[in-house]
Amino acid sequence: MENPQTTETTVQIITPEEFLEQWLGHRSLTKKLIEIFPEDQLFNHSIGGMRPFADMAKEVLGIAGIGIKALITGDWKFTPELDYNPQRSIVKTKAELLILWDKVTEDILAYWPRITPQQFRETVVAFGMYEAPIYNMILYWINNEIHHRGQGYVYLRSLGIEPPAFWDRG
Amino acid sequence: MENPQTTETTVQIITPEEFLEQWLGHRSLTKKLIEIFPEDQLFNHSIGGMRPFADMAKEVLGIAGIGIKALITGDWKFTPELDYNPQRSIVKTKAELLILWDKVTEDILAYWPRITPQQFRETVVAFGMYEAPIYNMILYWINNEIHHRGQGYVYLRSLGIEPPAFWDRG
Numbered sequence: 001m002e003n004p005q006t007t008e009t010t011v012q013i014i015t016p017e018e019f020l021e022q023w024l025g026h027r028s029l030t031k032k033l034i035e036i037f038p039e040d041q042l043f044n045h046s047i048g049g050m051r052p053f054a055d056m057a058k059e060v061l062g063i064a065g066i067g068i069k070a071l072i073t074g075d076w077k078f079t080p081e082l083d084y085n086p087q088r089s090i091v092k093t094k095a096e097l098l099i100l101w102d103k104v105t106e107d108i109l110a111y112w113p114r115i116t117p118q119q120f121r122e123t124v125v126a127f128g129m130y131e132a133p134i135y136n137m138i139l140y141w142i143n144n145e146i147h148h149r150g151q152g153y154v155y156l157r158s159l160g161i162e163p164p165a166f167w168d169r170g
Numbered sequence: 171m172e173n174p175q176t177t178e179t180t181v182q183i184i185t186p187e188e189f190l191e192q193w194l195g196h197r198s199l200t201k202k203l204i205e206i207f208p209e210d211q212l213f214n215h216s217i218g219g220m221r222p223f224a225d226m227a228k229e230v231l232g233i234a235g236i237g238i239k240a241l242i243t244g245d246w247k248f249t250p251e252l253d254y255n256p257q258r259s260i261v262k263t264k265a266e267l268l269i270l271w272d273k274v275t276e277d278i279l280a281y282w283p284r285i286t287p288q289q290f291r292e293t294v295v296a297f298g299m300y301e302a303p304i305y306n307m308i309l310y311w312i313n314n315e316i317h318h319r320g321q322g323y324v325y326l327r328s329l330g331i332e333p334p335a336f337w338d339r340g
Contacts, residue, residue, distance in 0.1 A: 153320075
């Protein structure tokens with residue numbers, strides 16, 4: 001075979017470190033969006049009956065924070081801080097949200113190296129219901145973040161606020 | 171080292187086929203969004219001065235269509251069909267956009283197997299200005315698609331139209 005595109009080739013198309021860098025870059029940009037939202041609109045602005053951006057950001061935060069640890073520990077239960085259910089969430093201010101954002105970034109940095117290359121291929125059942133290989137699960141989390149962040153861009157534009165550039169992940 | 175997270179490990183965390191599956195899944199969902207937009211709103215609805223969704227979809231289409239071939243041929247020049255500049259674009263209807271969408275999907279299927287695992291690591295200068303390793307470039311294209319598609323979700327909701335589910339990539 002000319003292109004042995006199997007898991008047994010000696011070339012990884014993306015390394016775990018590069019995969020992490022993708023996630024961290026997206027989290028950096030999403031954090032900028034949270035920061036730029038005026039406090040009131042972060043928690044209240046809505047278009048077409050959709051959730052305020054704070055609720056979307058809490059979802060992204062909660063999945064990342066619970067998920068990264070659970071990949072190692074197997075414990076998918078939400079903590080009060082990361083429970084993004086609007087009825088139960090205890091996060092009420094932008095400052096609280098940003099502190100938790102940084103805390104979860106630290107958790108990602110701490111737990112990521114404990115995922116072995118082999119583990120990315122293993123199937124997990126996330127949050128008791130979503131079954132997928134770990135590489136795919138993490139991509140889904142990142143994609144969900146990009147999806148909701150894109151929605152945050154529209155919210156900001158509708159408020160007359162210029163969002164950060166899409167490529168600005170530094 | 172316990173976790174030899176280098177390109178020389180024998181385990182790929184994601185294979186080229188799985189990477190392709192991600193892209194195709196996202197393109198399938200984006201196509202559903204184009205289909206569900208009423209023709210007029212696809213080309214004219216806007217929030218906060220942003221582009222209509224047709225212009226965003228044309229961008230995603232053009233980058234994918236030119237990009238996938240250029241990774242093999244090195245030719246990054248836009249064709250009239252895929253030039254998404256609003257002044258120059260010749261795509262004027264939803265039907266035309268959808269035909270081109272499927273044509274580019276066929277091109278992706280045809281050209282993807284020609285990218286060797288080693289090539290994903292190589293740096294290219296896309297469209298004469300964006301320099302990155304190919305794996306990163308393709309991720310950027312996919313992420314850009316997710317980003318704009320998320321914006322399309324808000325457009326649809328603001329029109330009172332229920333978008334397809336985010337996880338529906340079939």
